[in-house]
Amino acid sequence: MLLLVITIIMLVSLFLPFIKRRRSTYLLVGLTTSLFIFWIGILTYIAKKGGFDKNLLWILFGSNAVRLKLQYLSITLGKLGYTIALGRYLFPTFLVLLASEYSHFPLAEKIKKYWWSLFIIPFCTLIVYIPKLFEKIINALPLALEVIVKFSSFWILSYLVLTIYIVIKEAILITMPFFRRRFTSKMCLLLSLAFLYALYSPQDPAQVYLFYRNDYMWMLGLWYLQKGFNLPFYTFVVIASIITASFGLWAMLKYTQIGWDDRHEEISLDRAAKGAQTGINMFSHGIKNELLANRILYTKLEALIKEDKDKETLLNSLTQLEQKNEALLSRIERLYLSSKHTQVVLSPNSLQSVVKIACDKFYAKYPKGEIENLVDDDLIVLCDKEHLSEALYNVIANGYECSHSPVKLFVNTERLWTNIVVKDSGPGIPKKMQKKIYTPFVSSKNSALNWGMGLYYSRDVVKS
Template sequence: MLLIIILLMLISSIIFLLFARNRRSLLIFLMMSSLSIFIISILIYVAKKGGIADDTSLLLFGFSSIRYYFQYLPLTLGQLGYLVAFGRFTFPFIIIANALDFSYFDFAVKMRKKIYYFAILPLISLVLYIPRIFETTATKQTFVLKIFIYGSRTWIFLYILIALFIMVYEYYSITSLFFRRRFIPKILILASVAIIYSLYAPQDPAQIYLFYKNDYMWMLGLWYLNKGLSTPFYFVVMVLSISCSFVGFISLIKYMSTILDQEREEVVLKQKARAASIGVSAFIHGTKNELLASRVLISRLEKSGVEGSDIEALKSLNDNLIIRMQRLYSTLREQTMKLSLVSLDSVINKALEISIATHPDIKIKITDYDKKILILASSFELAEAISNIIINGWEAMKCDGKIEVIIRLERLWVSISILDRGPGIPKALKRKIWEPFYSSKNSSSNWGMGMYYSRKIINSHLGSIRFEKRDGGGTIFQILLPRYGRLKGGL
């Protein structure tokens, strides 16, 4: 059972790596690989050693055929011992690398660049435990052997504690409840594999190298297979192994599905936008030509002496239609953003100006925030994107009530939350609101491109936007933008 779940976790990490192809998926794959090598090597040793009950065999191997296969694998004690050493000494380093990659508080970001410091002890241990080197240095002197055993065990568990501390500190550093919830699967992945590893980490490779030396066997022993253990404690150890493996597997699947769903959604939106742009380009080209011809006719009427409010209204309508066509075209076409260093305050003020110009009666409440926050942005486009969200919320409330804007720092990010008290977004429409030409409003007054445009612009700023249901009714849109400069302070 333990073996099967560990292999499922490894296979899942391989699938994740093949689809995501980024540093994080690679680190997760390496972590699962090192854990799998360690656990499988120990299970091979247990199978070869023999003397275990059938119920224990079922919990560890799942099928008796697997146990027999492991039992008769043609491996020397030196080869098997070094397989255990490789998994045992690489896992603590890789789990710290994963913890740092998951974390964004200042100390963690700095330590990513110095991760090689954590590789020193694993590399030294891997060299010392090479069978020939181990035989010449540790087998003849008991005190040297004990230094190897207890020294490696000390730094191993120290590394595990550091990794778990980093994850817990990161969790409590997150102020957004949404991102705290999103972080839970990451904690569960690392915590579960850390517990599984820690249960079997006392298994030193020296125990395999010196299999026929009774003095060493007496000194350490196989604690998790010790017949002297009480039945309840023995049961707890086995159940804990299986439970942590299962929790780790489920958490990994949940984390993978979240990431892959986001990437799949992005691909689908790009495909729909590309398909829409082909038809829209032809439509705009033809319509714009007609509008330009109409402008020429209006100009001729004015020159011929025809005057009046109808001519002015027709001229204004014609010009507005041309502007709307140009904006529609610019919304769909690929744009290259020129980002420059600007204050967030100037972008927010511009977004408010656009919102008020569209709805003079709009009511907006903004929480106090640091006016010195700097971001890299194309000011007007980003302000338009933010104002689209504000206007959308105001119209959802039937132009009644008050829009709330909350701005705060989330370590390396600037968080802009826009809250309304509208009817909310039905579950069936949650994936549709980002699509081009989708709108639940009167189609005669808008193109249904506002939300698509906002998301596109925010993504162009290396940011992200998401939404969730607001307690008491309404919707919360949260925009995350990279903050210029590194956040100071923190652990």
């Protein structure tokens, strides 16, 4: 049962790099793989040792066939002990690294910067636990056995405590609901795997090396299966193992689902955009040529009308028509640009300057519109000023067109993140439209000037 759950967790983690190629996904692969190696080593040792309660067979192995296969697996005690050592000493290292990768407060940032330092103690411990070297050390220095065992247990416990501290502090520091929801599945995954590991981490590889040879090590080995413990203790270990393993599997699947949904949405939108790109280019190019031809016609008509002083009304009408033509030409140009994969160049910019450009575009289209700007003047963001201002303008215009009331702009900051909030008093987005609002050419507005590319473009800019 537990073997099956841990195997599924590892296999799911191996699938993650194909969805998101990030440092965190590779660390997660290392974490689950080391746990799997540790667990396989322990189960092999349990199967070979025997003498455990038959009721635990299903919990530990899932079936008697698996137990028999591990029991008669051809492997020396040295190799089996070092297999346990690899999983036992690599897991807490990957655990701390992954917890710090998900966190952003100063201590976590330092750990990410000096990540290599976390491998020093585990690497030295693994060298000491090389079977032949370990045997030479304890034969030459009998007291070294107890020192090595207790020191390895001490630093493992220290790494586990550090992980719990990082995760809990990060959860407390996160104030925005969106980021808190995202962090919850990561926190549950780390804590559940850490607790499952902690239940069996007292199993020291030295006990495997010195099996039949040392009474002290015999007392340390397989502490959770020794006859001295009563039924309530066994019940606690079994129930805790099942709950944490199941919870870890749920958290892993939840984490994978979030990544898969994000990736699937991105691929679907990209396919929709690429499928329409050729038609967009041909359409916008043709309309642009027509509008440019109209511009020449306006110039000729204007010259003719100016010769007749009684045509002032026609001249005003012509001016209005020319303005509409230029506005439509500008929108065609933005439609054309939004359909192309343009380069985004990031640089430090004042957020207020980005907001000002977006507001200027908004007032040019809606002179009577109102924007309540509550953005701080001293905020600096890393962005492409031109693209971000255009994306922000699209969101502001959408909010105003839905409510025709003042739009409020304010910012929530969450350490590395800056969340620009555009708030309007509209009726909200219908549930049927919520999954379609970013799809190209999907719009709920019945207007010739709204072609459903604004929010797709805005999302593309923010994702970039």
